[in-house]
Amino acid sequence: MTKGIFISLEGPDGAGKTTVLNKLLPALEKRHSAGVVTTREPGGVMIAEAIREVILDVNNTAMDSKTELLLYIAARRQHLVERVLPNLESGKLVLVDRFIDSSVAYQGAGRGLSSEDIKWLNTYATDGLEPDLTLLLDIESELGLSRIAQNSDREVNRLDLEKIDMHQRVRQGYLELAQENPERIKIIDASNDIETVVSEALKAIEAVLKPSKDA
Numbered sequence: 426m427t428k429g430i431f432i433s434l435e436g437p438d439g440a441g442k443t444t445v446l447n448k449l450l451p452a453l454e455k456r457h458s459a460g461v462v463t464t465r466e467p468g469g470v471m472i473a474e475a476i477r478e479v480i481l482d483v484n485n486t487a488m489d490s491k492t493e494l495l496l497y498i499a500a501r502r503q504h505l506v507e508r509v510l511p512n513l514e515s516g517k518l519v520l521v522d523r524f525i526d527s528s529v530a531y532q533g534a535g536r537g538l539s540s541e542d543i544k545w546l547n548t549y550a551t552d553g554l555e556p557d558l559t560l561l562l563d564i565e566s567e568l569g570l571s572r573i574a575q576n577s578d579r580e581v582n583r584l585d586l587e588k589i590d591m592h593q594r595v596r597q598g599y600l601e602l603a604q605e606n607p608e609r610i611k612i613i614d615a616s617n618d619i620e621t622v623v624s625e626a627l628k629a630i631e632a633v634l635k636p637s638k639d640a
């Protein structure tokens with residue numbers, strides 16, 4: 426059993442996860458005295474960042490969908506062992522930008538791989554660890570993609586270059602996951618202004634922080 430709090434941030438490309446995460450950090454640091462760690466998938470540690478470069482390289486157009494899935498899961502395992510678990514063990518709040526739901530939405534709904542296979546492979550890689558809370562920043566695919574096009578600071582990766590229907594399937598995949606896991610996954614409308622999105626995210630996080638404070 427871990428002592429900290431594990432929260433994942435999910436959503437289609439262009440939902441604004443990184444901006445939300447950066448805005449949440451100071452507020453969370455005030456609320457969780459044991460400390461807050463923000464990190465991302467794929468990546469977050471050296472080996473996983475190296476895998477990220479291979480997966481997202483725009484030149485790797487020959488990559489097979491199952492290869493892609495296995496690389497994401499390999500990066501996830503390394504990141505979990507090196508970064509997530511040690512911080513949870515020391516009681517921290519770990520806020521991760523993407524986790525298993527990304528595999529189900531992108532490689533499952535998006536690429537058409539079996540969601541059953543994706544789930545058991547992920548369970549194997551994570552020893553069954555699930556987030557205490559998942560914030561799903563939901564956005565229409567057209568709006569998400571237009572935000573990416575307008576943001577010149579953001580890296581453009583191999584998955585961003587996929588056609589709109591792939592992005593629409595990913596969004597639907599996320600919404601189905603939220604329906605299947607209503608306790609864990611909270612949907613936040615990411616088309617709202619950033620202050621509204623951050624305040625809704627904080628409200629959902631406070632609900633999981635309170636029981637741990639009282640414990």
Ligand code: TMP
Binds near residue numbers: 522
């Ligand atoms: P990012 O842009 O949020 O850093 O994520 C990089 C891309 O990787 C994004 O298009 C989503 C994709 N992705 C998957 O397809 N499967 C996964 O398991 C993860 C973690 C990310």
